[in-house]
Every structure is written in C-alpha cells, then in structure tokens.
Amino acid sequence: EPEVTQTPSHQVTQMGQEVILRCVPISNHLYFYWYRQILGQKVEFLVSFYNNEISEKSEIFDDQFSVERPDGSNFTLKIRSTKLEDSAMYFCASSAGQGLYEQYFGPGTRLTVT
C-alpha cells in the first residue's frame, strides 16, 4: 500500500540554525501539506501546496518557513532560523485531489531545538 514517508525521524538542532524536513508524498497525489503537533497540543495546519505553489497557509507559517518541491518526488519544509518554540512533531500529508478528499499522513519528524 502506498504511503507517505518522512526523513529524518528525529532532528536535533541548535536555536538559530536552518533545518530542512523531507517528505515523499504518495506518488500520484497532487496536493501536499505540512502540519505540526507541539507536545500535548492539537495537530495544526501549516501550509498546503499544489502545482508548485502555496495554496493556503496558516498564521504559523511566517517568513521563517518555506516549502519546496525540488523534484518529482520530494516535498520539503525549511525553517530558516529555528526557535525553541519550533520544537514539535512535523507531519507531511498528501491527497489525490479531484474529488478524493482523504489526506494521508507520514510518520512525522520530531524536531528538537536546543
């Protein structure tokens, strides 16, 4: 069964450093998403991406964040200058579109900013 994959599973970085989180969405899906979950809190929407453009973004997704689809398979989330409060689990998701609503999530990357 196709699945969304994410790397790395755990990333530790120092405050102020840049991090790139990587995702491989399900191959025939057209829409891609990033969500995050701070420990003990709700899963929160960050951004959606379609046709090489951001479709929607939340107020969390400020200028420190960017997304990219550098090739036909990867989808990345970059945080330019990490802050302590960026520590969270980051989930990538994808959906097929064209009336198929279901979003499928990857296993997540746990980001720890020290």
Next chain:
Amino acid sequence: GENVEQHPSTLSVQEGDSAVIKCTYSDSASNYFPWYKQELGKGPQLIIDIRSNVGEKKDQRIAVTLNKTAKHFSLHITETQPEDSAVYFCAASIAPGAGSYQLTFGKGTKLSVIP
C-alpha cells in the same frame, strides 16, 4: 476560523465493550469530517470519514455519525480489541470539490482497551 472540540480526552473500556468519542465543530460550512488513529511513534492513520451529505457511515466495527444541525459528530467502535488502543483524532474541514483544504483537529482521545 473553525474550532473543533473533542471529548473525552481519555477513555478506558473493557475488551469487547463499545467506545464512543464525540466532537463538535463551530463552522457550519464544514463538510468533511475524518477520523484518524495514531499509534505510538506513528503518524495519524485515516480510519473513517464522513461528508456532510450523509448522517452515518459504517466500516466493520467502526461507525461515524454526523448531526449537522447540532454541529457534532461521533466515532463509535464496537467489540473493542486491545489493538484499538491508540489516540484518536477527529477533524473538520471545508473541503472543495477540487483543490487543497486544511484540516482542523480536535485535541485527541487516548483510548485504552483493557484485556
């Protein structure tokens, strides 16, 4: 924006009993309501969803009901088994016929099934 409240936050049931998790949403325009199961160390797994044009959907031991007037929806698990133990999240969205959409999640319910 949309706000989703989920209850209870924890739920313990005996194996074989039923479990019910309830969610309410605030935006009457929401039309898509998925439920996710998250096991330890894994990402959320879609287990069932319902769209606003139906009131109930069932898949084996899992069912979801939707009351649009009251703006609440519920997950029902019958004949619970130890492998049902996990955190369950409800979500709501205004999902277009085509295009991307964002899910608004509840805080989750930790279900423990006691053998």
